[in-house]
Amino acid sequence: MMNKGYEPKDVEDKWYKHWEDNGFFKAEVKSDKEPFCIVIPPPNVTGSLHMGHALNNTLQDILCRYKRMKGYNVLWQPGTDHAGIATQNVVERDLVAKGTDRDQVGRDKFIELVWEWREKYGGVIINQLKKLGSSCDWSRERFTMDEGLSRAVKEVFVRLYEEDLIYLGDYIINWCPRCHTALADLEVEHEEKDSFLYYIRYQFENRDGHLTVATTRPETLLGDTAVAVNPEDGRYKDMSDSHVLLPILNRPLQVIFDRYVDTEFGTGALKITPAHDPHDFEIGNTHQLERIKVIDEDGRMNELAGPYKDMDRFECREKILGDLKDAGLLEKIEPYRHSVGHCYRCKTMIEPLLSKQWFVRVGPLAEKAIAAVKDGRTRIVPSNWEKVYYEWMDNIKDWCISRQIWWGHRIPAWYCDECGEVIVAKEEPKECPSCKNKDLRRETDVLDTWFSSALWPFSTLGWPDKTDELKIFYPTSVLVTGFDILFFWIARMMMMGLHFMEEVPFGDVYIHALVRDMDGKKMSKSKGNVIDPLEVIEKFGTDSFRFTLAAFAAQGRDIRLSEERIEGYRHFVNKIWNSARLVLMNLDGDIDLEPEDIVYTLPDRWILMRLGQVSEEMTRALDEYRFNDAASSSYQFVWHEFCDWYLEMAKQGLYGQDETMKQSARYILQEVLMAVLRLLHPFMPFISEEIWQRLPGAHGSIMRAEFPEASDFRTDEQALNEMDLVMGVITGVRNIRGEMNISPSKKVDILIEMPDKKDVEVVRSNIVHIKNLAKVDSLDIDTAVSKPEASATAVFGRNQVHVLLKGLLDFEEEKRRLRKAIKKVQKDMEVSNKKLSNKGFMEKAPDEIVDKVREKVASMKVKLDKLDKNLIFFESIND
């Protein structure tokens, strides 16, 4: 016997284990089935499941379960990402807590500790994904630092270097003084900050007067090597060969001319610090300026900063401003708002720094990646993200891939300090190829984590080996992810996939929403507005949660999530449970009936027809990644058609005396429920399995069942029309009951008028349902009837139903009701009539539209006549 309410906790772990133990998640290498493959966006090993993961993986799981049921050989490739900086930070924090640090521990030992940490905690997020129901092929789980993927990384690095697509160079990069590493441009978060613009005087070297420059970062002036003005700027025309003196240090600086300088901004004179500003660096290159680095890797001033040596960069700013003021060189200070770069990991202010780093020359790779989307080899859904993709790709800059941390793929490069040779190779070289020196120094930097992530779609499938998996599953079918990593990850996978596999990494990219709180704000720990997916699962069950996410996953819009919403869908899950409970209560014992003896009633024919239509709707929606449409189709159908109408009508057969009808009802009911469960399974894997396993007619796991198709059900338009008539009567009576406030327990007598004889027959053979669902005692029906005096009337189509209300009918109330109905029809009719009398409409509108409007007017006219007659009837009685 089933519980009265659905208890998710009793079933979820049980079925997940069952599926996993039976290998239902496993992809096949030898198979005739068409392949379908998704690689998971690898979560960080340090991570724990948040709403973004929950949505992302729910959608992937829906697709995978759906495709399995559709007969595909599905591979959902799981794994995690080593998250260089994040993971290193976590382990470093541990060390600090123990009173030591990574330098004391040493590189090798430190990496050992990270691996230990990963062994211990790296599985957390994987287990959380399992709680969500994710049907990944866990036997193939990969990690970006595992042996195979590391081999892929090395291979790619060496090949790109040999093709001159990776180079080593001295450039200005984004430096995080706290993480102690370079960051790619993308990893810098810009934030608007209130600050100041300082106007500083630089005295001329050989004459009186000064040039005033404006800057937001006075501390960098110590590294200035020029002052630039625009050659077009009349104010500075005569300054060629002029020199000014750097304040405080009194170093002479050349005045140079460069079109980059904006004459409108500040004073039109720009101080140039090539070692600490990206644009100054560029200008420095064009004018061959000296680069003087005054800030070190800790964000402190170095020996070249003279009196400010060893000061923190912010401390130095204050001090230098004071000194400038004392020297009378600080002309003025203006409040100024501008955006400042911060480290995406630790939010520390970025220091642009001159440094030797490894870069990927992205241009040639990007070209191919742009073309692949342009010609449709990869489709981005929704397509408006294509523009964003192009925008980025068209303006792409070289990618700084070296990181000065320890946890990650160590760059396979060696330096020969004898002759300065740089050797890049997969294996450690024995000697320098040019000078034969045996004492080589290995590069200490590691690669950006995204470098290995960029290879994910093929490295996880076994590349660089030529594996069956690659042959079968590459290119993968679809990548499901949020737009926040469009550039970080998608674009880079496109570039690497095309370069090394010579084929796109995925046919489709489905970009889904971000999960926000009810006020549309991003969920974040600091705001305290996070909803923990695991708490939600605990409270409402996985199926409710998944269904909620899917139901709100409309394309191109973010999801505002609150617990009430999930609670709402828990009601739906419970409704499903109870519908199954009804069915199961009536399925005791075998069904003793030959297939040819099964009697299909009108409601049976109708629900089967509807099942076919809904299957088709859902299939189309899922094929187009319209998860919300698929979810709401099923919601609407299951609750408002299957439960509200079909189950109520099926009770007739179940509770009736006719044994054949009873057996038929039991049989069909079970069939219908099984189809419903199969439709729901991709969204609600647990409850659908739980009920499925209880059904005597079901065999094996629902995971192995087929997703319903329209062709599984007989097309039966007639059933739809006939059911409309029956429902029309019932709704009409209910409507009157409701509006007339007639107690549900009070039965009524009704009289139906249907001009069409066939319609009359249909209704006659379904009287039981009308009596039951509309609480009708006696019922008369004919093609023409005369209206009983004390009756309220509902008009539907060309038919009407009179509800006899002897002694109950409030004549005034009924007149009011009729007038309301008349007014509504008149209003509709007015609009349509206006169209028909519009010459332009009649001439230019398509015939089918005109016909449709004509028909509409005709049927409204019939309805209006009947309503009018009824009203006149009451008005005449009153007089």
Place this chain on the structure above:
RNA sequence: AGGCACGUAGCUCAGGGGGAGAGCACUACCCUGACACGGUAGGGGUCAAGGGUUCAAAUCCCUUCGUGCCUACCA
């Protein structure tokens, strides 16, 4: 600064050239033998504003206002 979305019922949102929709909330009546996490019925909208295209606009175009987000080197 540029770009991209979005303003539809009290709330959250579907829809996307030819009859304004859903869920929740609300109101009334009901514990009817699956379900009160339920049933039946009902109320509620100048589809942000203004203009244009069209026989026809919530839907397409333009402008304005508002709200988000992304990208960008104005020191």
